[in-house]
Amino acid sequence: MLQTFASSISSLLDARADGHSLPAGLYTRQDVFEADMDVFFRKHWICIGLECDVPEPGDATVVDIGTSSLIILRDDDAAIRVVRNVCRHRGARILDPGPTVVSKLVCPYHQWTYELSGELAYAPHMGADFDKSCKSLKPVAFRLIGGLIYACLSDDPPEDIDFLAEVMAGRLAPYDIANARIAHQADVIEEGNWKLTIENNRECYHCSANHPELCVSFIDLDFGFDPDSLSPEDREVAREHEALYARRTENWEAEGYPSKAVERLSDCVTNFRTQRLIISGAGESQTPDATSASSKLLGHMTRKDTGDTHLWGHNSWNHFMGDHAVIAIVIPLSADKTLVRTKWLVHKDAVEGVDYDFDKLTSVWLATTDQDAELVARSHAGVKDPAYVPGPYSRFSETNLDKFASWYIDRMRANGY
Incomplete structure (x- = not known):
C-alpha cells in the first residue's frame, strides 16, 4: 500500500516540466499534503518562533505543526528549551496552544508534573x-539563529x-532579536496550499498591481524585469539602479553590515x-511613508x-x-488551508505611543498579508479547476x-517519493 502511495505521488513529480508551475495534484491532494508534512515539516529544519516569544523564566508557548505539538519555554536558568507537548504517562497534551506562564509543566489529566527542564518531578x-x-x-x-x-x-x-547559522550570525547580531519585544502578532489563515503561499512570497511580479502600501x-x-520591454530611458534607470546597489552594498559591507546576496x-x-x-523613498523602513x-x-x-x-x-x-x-x-493546516503568523518586533524598551505609533508600525504588512491571502485563495481555486494546466514562470521575475x-x-524524491 505504501509503495502504491509513493508511486502515485512520484508520477506527479515526474510530470512537472522545468520552468513551469507544479501539477495540480501537488497542490490539492490529501496524500501529497501528508507527504509534504512528513518531508518538509518533520524532516527539514523549520522556523517555529523567536527567543523573545518567551522572554522570562517560566514563559512558555505552544506551536502545533500538523499532528505534532511543541512547547517552547524558558527554564529556570533562562535557557531556551523545546520539548514535545505529550505527557509521558498516556500522551495527553500538557499545555493548550498559545502563550502561558508556568512554574512547572503539569499534565491536567493525571497531574504528572515536569520541571521546566523537562524532567519528570512528580507522578502520583x-x-x-x-x-x-x-x-x-x-x-x-x-x-x-x-x-x-x-x-x-x-x-x-x-x-x-x-x-545558515554561520551566514546569519553577523547579519542579525546588530538587531539583537533575542532581546526584542513582540509589539503585535497577527494570524491569518489563507485558503490555499502552503506551496502557493511560499510561491506568492517569493516573487514580486504581482506587487505593483496588488500591494500599493x-x-x-x-x-x-529589485524583483526582475524584461530589459527588452523597457524604453531607452527606463533601461538607463535600471542601469543606474544596479550601479547604486553595487555602491550601497560595498559601503554597507565596509561599515560592518554584511549585505551581499547568499x-x-x-x-x-x-x-x-x-x-x-x-528601501525606496525615504529609505528607512517598511511603513506608509518609508520613514522609521x-x-x-x-x-x-x-x-x-x-x-x-x-x-x-x-x-x-x-x-x-x-x-x-x-x-x-x-x-500548513490542510491541503487547502495555511496559517501565516506574522510578528512585529521593536526594541525591548520601546513604548507604544511614546517611541512608536502602532498603526504606522503594522499597517503596511497587515494590508499586504490580507492582500496576499486573497491572491493565494484565487490561485488555489484556479489549480483545483479542471482547466488548470501548469503555466510558464517568467524568466525575469519568477526565477x-x-x-x-x-x-x-x-527533496521529495530524496525522501522516497
Whole structure:
C-alpha cells in the first residue's frame, strides 16, 4: 500500500516540466499534503518562533505543526528549551496552544508534573519502584539563529543548518532579536496550499498591481524585469539602479553590515536566501511613508539607513530594519488551508505611543498579508479547476519560483517519493 502511495505521488513529480508551475495534484491532494508534512515539516529544519516569544523564566508557548505539538519555554536558568507537548504517562497534551506562564509543566489529566527542564518531578500513585528518570518530556532538536528558533522534528536533523547559522550570525547580531519585544502578532489563515503561499512570497511580479502600501518602500526593479520591454530611458534607470546597489552594498559591507546576496535555493537540504535590500523613498523602513516607525532603534542599531535585511526559508520570511522587524512563519493546516503568523518586533524598551505609533508600525504588512491571502485563495481555486494546466514562470521575475519548485521535487524524491 505504501509503495502504491509513493508511486502515485512520484508520477506527479515526474510530470512537472522545468520552468513551469507544479501539477495540480501537488497542490490539492490529501496524500501529497501528508507527504509534504512528513518531508518538509518533520524532516527539514523549520522556523517555529523567536527567543523573545518567551522572554522570562517560566514563559512558555505552544506551536502545533500538523499532528505534532511543541512547547517552547524558558527554564529556570533562562535557557531556551523545546520539548514535545505529550505527557509521558498516556500522551495527553500538557499545555493548550498559545502563550502561558508556568512554574512547572503539569499534565491536567493525571497531574504528572515536569520541571521546566523537562524532567519528570512528580507522578502520583506509580509506586515506590517507579523510575522517573526515564520519563522526561521528549526534547526536540533546535537551533537559535540570531534570535530565531529553528526546529527539526526528525531524530536525524540535516547538518547543513550550520551554514545558515554561520551566514546569519553577523547579519542579525546588530538587531539583537533575542532581546526584542513582540509589539503585535497577527494570524491569518489563507485558503490555499502552503506551496502557493511560499510561491506568492517569493516573487514580486504581482506587487505593483496588488500591494500599493508595500510598494512605497519596495523597489520594483529589485524583483526582475524584461530589459527588452523597457524604453531607452527606463533601461538607463535600471542601469543606474544596479550601479547604486553595487555602491550601497560595498559601503554597507565596509561599515560592518554584511549585505551581499547568499542563496541556497537548489542542490541543498536547508533552503534559504538572504540579502540587504535598499528601501525606496525615504529609505528607512517598511511603513506608509518609508520613514522609521520607532524612534528607538532595534538592538544595537544606531542608523536608520541600513536597508532591509531579508531572510526567507521554506516556511518563513523575515525583514529586519533599523527600527523594527517583521517575522512571518508558515504552518500548513490542510491541503487547502495555511496559517501565516506574522510578528512585529521593536526594541525591548520601546513604548507604544511614546517611541512608536502602532498603526504606522503594522499597517503596511497587515494590508499586504490580507492582500496576499486573497491572491493565494484565487490561485488555489484556479489549480483545483479542471482547466488548470501548469503555466510558464517568467524568466525575469519568477526565477525563484522555478528554483523552489525544482528544490521541492528534488527533496521529495530524496525522501522516497
